[in-house]
Amino acid sequence: MATTRAALTEDDIRTLVRGATAEERAAAANKLCRSMASSPLTDPEREVAAEILRVMAADAAELVRRALSATLRASPLVPRDVALKLARDVESVALPILSFSPAFTDDDLAEIVRLGGPVRQLAIAKRPQLAPKVADTLAEHGQERAVATACSNPGAAFSEKGLQTVVDRFEASERVLAAVAYRSTLPLAVTERLVRMVGEQVREHLISHHALSPQTALELATSSTERATVDLVDQAGRAADVKGFVAHLAKAQQLTASLLLRALAQGHMTFVEWGLAELAGVPHHRTWLMIHDAGPLGLRAIYERAGLPARLFPAFRAGVDTFHSMEFDGGNRDHERFQERMLQRFLTQPQAAAREDVEYLLGKMDAVSKGSRRDAFRALA
Numbered sequence: 001m002a003t004t005r006a007a008l009t010e011d012d013i014r015t016l017v018r019g020a021t022a023e024e025r026a027a028a029a030n031k032l033c034r035s036m037a038s039s040p041l042t043d044p045e046r047e048v049a050a051e052i053l054r055v056m057a058a059d060a061a062e063l064v065r066r067a068l069s070a071t072l073r074a075s076p077l078v079p080r081d082v083a084l085k086l087a088r089d090v091e092s093v094a095l096p097i098l099s100f101s102p103a104f105t106d107d108d109l110a111e112i113v114r115l116g117g118p119v120r121q122l123a124i125a126k127r128p129q130l131a132p133k134v135a136d137t138l139a140e141h142g143q144e145r146a147v148a149t150a151c152s153n154p155g156a157a158f159s160e161k162g163l164q165t166v167v168d169r170f171e172a173s174e175r176v177l178a179a180v181a182y183r184s185t186l187p188l189a190v191t192e193r194l195v196r197m198v199g200e201q202v203r204e205h206l207i208s209h210h211a212l213s214p215q216t217a218l219e220l221a222t223s224s225t226e227r228a229t230v231d232l233v234d235q236a237g238r239a240a241d242v243k244g245f246v247a248h249l250a251k252a253q254q255l256t257a258s259l260l261l262r263a264l265a266q267g268h269m270t271f272v273e274w275g276l277a278e279l280a281g282v283p284h285h286r287t288w289l290m291i292h293d294a295g296p297l298g299l300r301a302i303y304e305r306a307g308l309p310a311r312l313f314p315a316f317r318a319g320v321d322t323f324h325s326m327e328f329d330g331g332n333r334d335h336e337r338f339q340e341r342m343l344q345r346f347l348t349q350p351q352a353a354a355r356e357d358v359e360y361l362l363g364k365m366d367a368v369s370k371g372s373r374r375d376a377f378r379a380l381a
Contacts, residue, residue, distance in 0.1 A: 022061030029056050029064050033071035041077070050079045057082045065093045074100040080108075087112060091119055098123040110137040121146035129155040136162035144173055151179035160187040167193055178202050186210050188240075211238040233262045236271040243284070246274040255279060257308045258356075264319035265343055267326075279306035291320060 033056075036049050056068045069086050072078050073096040078086075083103035087094050098104075098112065098120055110133055113121050124130070125138055125146045130153065138150045139162040147166055150156045158166070163180060167190065170176035180186070181194050181202045191210045195203055212235055232254065239245040249255040255275055264272045277287035280302055290298035299320055303313055326341060 022063045025059060025061060026063040026067045029059075029067040030071055032056075033068060033075075036072065036075070036077050046077065049077055050082070053078060053082050057085050062090060062093060065089055066096075069093045069095075069097045072101075073097050074102070076102055078103050080104070084108065087116075087120070094120060095123045099126055100128070106131045106133045109134045113137045114141050118143040118146060122149060125150035125153060125156070127153075127155070130157060132157045132159045132162065135159075136165070139163070139165040139169070144170060144176060148173070148176045148179045151176060151183065154184060160190065163187065163190045164193075167197070171197060174199065174202075181206050188212070208234065211235065211240065232259060233266060233268065233271075236263055237266070237268045239271075242270050242274050246271065246278045249275075250278045257312050260308070261312060261315055261319065264316065264323070267323060269323055276302050276306050279308070281305075292324070 032052065041049060053068065053072070056064055059065055065086065069089075078097070078101055080103045083097055083101045086097045087104070087108075104112075109124055109127075109130075113124055113134065114137060116124075121138065121142045122145055124134065125142065126149060127134075130138070130150060135150055135156045135158045138147055138156075139158065142150065147170060151158070151163075151166060163186070166176060166180055177194060177198050180190065181198055182205060186194075186206075188211060191206055191212060195206050195212065198206070232249070236242070236245055236249075236259075246255060249259070255278060260272055260275045263275070273288050273291055274284060276282075276291065277284045280287065282290075282302065282305060287302055290302040293299060299317060300313065303316060304310075308316075
């Protein structure tokens with residue numbers, strides 16, 4: 001194996017096989033593994049390397065096996081049979097290879113989760129990527145610490161069933177439930193369960209980052225104990241079914257001029273379109289044409305047909321004109337920057353919004369501005 005011989009002396013190889021002490025063999029093993037990892041190998045050289053790794057994996061000295069596992073923990077050179085042998089070894093040998101090695105199949109990892117115990121479960125939970133089969137097996141069989149770690153792992157691809165299993169098994173664990181709640185995306189059904197199970201801080205995060213059904217959003221928004229926690233405008237902006245969300249709000253008599261104006265000032269134009277269509281009893285495509293009419297008549301016609309207060313029309317006119325004057329920039333956090341600029345421009349226009357709406361929008365602008373500044377500081381750090 002030319003690439004290996006170029007980096008190793010005959011004494012290195014002799015020491016690896018016949019070294020008198022574990023320390024000598026471990027040093028040789030470490031040197032060989034680093035040589036393999038740093039040099040491209042041909043297929044025949046890979047075969048020779050695999051045989052050498054099998055010799056190291058069978059060495060009686062833990063120090064040698066640990067050198068192999070730690071040095072080649074993420075290497076594609078480690079054969080599957082060697083990786084499985086190391087995974088069954090003592091923890092100091094097994095954990096590096098379990099945490100990173102690409103040699104394992106999803107079936108291998110799922111079986112180790114079921115049979116390997118909490119320490120090995122934790123190592124697998126930390127892997128950069130976890131396929132749904134592995135993540136869901138952790139959900140079903142993992143100990144609390146491993147499950148919390150997997151749920152906090154952005155590379156863990158849980159299915160909805162897997163997340164439901166986590167909530168079922170650990171409904172009394174604040175640590176696990178918080179880990180689920182802070183995932184970047186959640187199925188609606190999981191969010192709806194969690195929002196009734198977690199503490200105030202985690203619930204606020206759920207409500208501000210994940211969609212709720214119209215029924216739950218309204219229930220929380222109108223509850224005397226939850227009134228300050230749910231923002232129907234934010235929920236409307238996240239709704240997958242905007243038409244359904246609007247219909248539910250209208251049925252509950254919550255589709256008000258104030259709500260529509262607040263949504264408009266934040267750039268949630270799709271919600272405004274569907275809201276005016278619902279109130280006016282006009283199909284959405286016709287409503288869209290009237291709202292986005294380049295002349296002065298279309299918006300006024302649909303606004304009056306919707307039965308909204310005449311005193312607020314100048315504010316709606318200013319909001320629509322502001323929306324049309326702006327564009328998304330296509331960069332990171334594009335929506336947040338658009339929302340901030342939309343609020344700034346809207347609030348500096350002469351308009352007749354109610355005092356409580358202006359105060360609400362000022363609060364929103366402050367919150368969005370703080371988020372933008374925080375991201376800017378992180379980018380500079």
